Amino acid sequence: MSxxxxxxxxxQHAVLIGIDGIPPWVLNNAISSGxxxxxxxxxxxxxxxxxxxxxxxxxxxxxWASILTGAPPEWHGVHTAAQSNKPTFPVRPAxxxxxxxxxxxxxxxxxxxxxxxxGAYFSWPPLGSLLGQSDGLNASVLRACSSCEKCQTAEATLxxxxxxxxxxxxxxxxxxYLDVLDECGHRYGALDREQYAPLVAxxxxxxxxxxxxLHAAKMMRSTLVLVLSDHGRAAPDFKQHGGFxxxxxxxxxxxxxxGVREGISLRWPISxxxxxxxxxxxxxxxxxxxxxxxxxxxxxEGFEAVINGVGWRVRxxxxxxxxxxxxxxxxxxxxxxxxxxxxxxxxxxxxxGMSLGAVVGGGAALLLLAVLVYPFASxxxxxxxxxxxxxxxxYVPRG
Numbered sequence: 001m002s003x004x005x006x007x008x009x010x011x012q013h014a015v016l017i018g019i020d021g022i023p024p025w026v027l028n029n030a031i032s033s034g035x036x037x038x039x040x041x042x043x044x045x046x047x048x049x050x051x052x053x054x055x056x057x058x059x060x061x062x063x064w065a066s067i068l069t070g071a072p073p074e075w076h077g078v079h080t081a082a083q084s085n086k087p088t089f090p091v092r093p094a095x096x097x098x099x100x101x102x103x104x105x106x107x108x109x110x111x112x113x114x115x116x117x118x119g120a121y122f123s124w125p126p127l128g129s130l131l132g133q134s135d136g137l138n139a140s141v142l143r144a145c146s147s148c149e150k151c152q153t154a155e156a157t158l159x160x161x162x163x164x165x166x167x168x169x170x171x172x173x174x175x176x177y178l179d180v181l182d183e184c185g186h187r188y189g190a191l192d193r194e195q196y197a198p199l200v201a202x203x204x205x206x207x208x209x210x211x212x213x214l215h216a217a218k219m220m221r222s223t224l225v226l227v228l229s230d231h232g233r234a235a236p237d238f239k240q241h242g243g244f245x246x247x248x249x250x251x252x253x254x255x256x257x258x259g260v261r262e263g264i265s266l267r268w269p270i271s272x273x274x275x276x277x278x279x280x281x282x283x284x285x286x287x288x289x290x291x292x293x294x295x296x297x298x299x300x301e302g303f304e305a306v307i308n309g310v311g312w313r314v315r316x317x318x319x320x321x322x323x324x325x326x327x328x329x330x331x332x333x334x335x336x337x338x339x340x341x342x343x344x345x346x347x348x349x350x351x352x353g354m355s356l357g358a359v360v361g362g363g364a365a366l367l368l369l370a371v372l373v374y375p376f377a378s379x380x381x382x383x384x385x386x387x388x389x390x391x392x393x394x395y396v397p398r399g
Contacts, residue, residue, distance in 0.1 A: 007300030009284030010259030012222040015166075016105075016175040016279060017210065018067065019203060020060060020124070021182030021241065023232040024050035024252040026190050026200060035197070036204035038211055039254065042227060046256025047264040047299035054231050054272050058241045058248035060182065063230035063272055065130050068104040068175075070276035070291030076102035078130070101129075103290050105276035106136035109173045112285045117169055121162045122177035123155050139165060148187050151180035152202070159206040163213040170219065172283065176210065178203055190238035224257040224282045228275060255299045258282075268298055 028050065030036035031043065055066040055073055065071075065078035073079050077091040092098045103111075106118045119139035120131060131140060141161050145154035155178050162176045181199060188195040207227070214220040229251040231241045241248045253270060259282065273293030280287045281295035297303050 005281075005295070006297050006302040007259050007278075007282050007295065009282070010300065011224040011257065011282040013171065013219055014173050014224045014279040014283050015171075015210070015214075015226070016067075016173075016275065017207065017225065017227045018064070018175065018177045019181055019227065019229050020177070020179045021185050021231060021233060022200070022229045022252065023190055023238065023247065024250055026196075027252045030197070030200045030204065035201040038204045038208040039227065041211070042207075042225060042254045042256040045262050046225075046254055046260050047262075047266050047296075048252070048254045049266040049270055050250065050252055052228070052251050052253045052270040052272065052274075054249050054251050056244060056249070058231035058243060058245075060124070060230055061126050061130075064127055064177075065102070066272045067228070067230060067275045068106075068130055069102045070105065070273050070287060070293040071102055072273055072292055075290070075292060078102075101132045103288060104130065104136065105280060106131070106173060108136075108276070108280060108288050108291070109283065109285055110136045111288070112280075113172070116172040119162075119165055119169065119171045119174040120177075121158055121165070121175065122179075123151060123158055124177065124179045127177060138171070139169065141165075145179065145183070148180065148184040151178075151183045152199075155180050156206070159209055163209055166210070166213045166219065167217045170217065173279065178206065185233060186239055188239075190233050220257070222258055224255070224260065224279065226275060226279060227254040227256075228252065228272070230272070255296070259300050261299060261301055261303070264299065266296065266299060268296075270296055 027036070027039060031040045034040075054063045059080070061080055062073045062078045065076050066073065069076045073091075075094045077093040079091055093100050093102050096102070106120065109116045109118055117138045118136060119141070120127075120137055121139075121141045121143075122128075123143050123145045125142060125144050128140075128142065131137065141158065143154040143158040143161070145151035158178075159176070162174070165171065165174070181196075181203060184196060184199050190196055211220070211225075214223055214225075232248045232250055234240045234243055234245055234248050238247070251272065253266070253275075255278070271293055273291070274296050275293070277287040277291050277293045277295045278299070280291075281297075282300075287293075287295065
């Protein structure tokens, strides 16, 4: 395998666009109806999944903490659904003193590259408690809103702020957070075609502005864009969230831009904790040890050559005899142009020799192990050329 894993250092800029509370099927309906051309273009030119899993429970603040830190709630300590700007979380972060804010993707980027330009643009005040006093940020812009109507106005201005910053500050790493679909979702429910569906189209138009700004700034060809959500919504009316159902826990991901495979439906399990490691990885920054998530390597060009189309191994159930399970073993392809996995039945050698299926499976397992172990091994490296030392400091608020 190449010494450089797929996607490492392919981007000069990374943009995280967070759309609070949009279920995957809502996004898909908007794309298929033609009312979300910006999202459709990103997905067509990128790698995507409708089954990325949020961390438990499906509440906003804990999941945005997981997205930004690459760590689960039991590590970063944020378990509440909402919180004031004063970080008084009841669970002490793992290995840190009480009151410490877990390292996030911005502090990690600045730890690796002290001159990196970073920015967070958000509308929900509790998110400020995850960022501390912005030691890892060059720009921290809050356009607060707390209702469906107010967010429509405030976030239009927030998008304008973000577009201006892309052109002028050209952030290495930036985050745009939009709350309108969650605020309005609580009121109308995601099934409301008259009230909710037009709002999805409005958010898509804002994304279109961001993409046009990247083109105008001549950044598009060197930028990685990740569009995601923090949670879904609960059936039957799809107004609420905070529980543990699949409808609430499954969220959409669209990764698009430089170095990303086009038109790929990602089939391997992905967590919300994988967002920050993936963005840092694309920027050529090794995620620190505090990030539990992984870089989603299968989204990047070159990955198909590394793994050679071999993915999860699924054993078919059988009641015929003890040896039937060998004939029922299958290798399921993890990727393809259509997103589906083509299955190939493992061939067993009769008698006492080793089966061909075992040889192929063993080789695939070694390749997969190398892919998974690489991030941990590389974290032992000292900083050099933008590579992290492997440890990002936590932040203790002053005063």
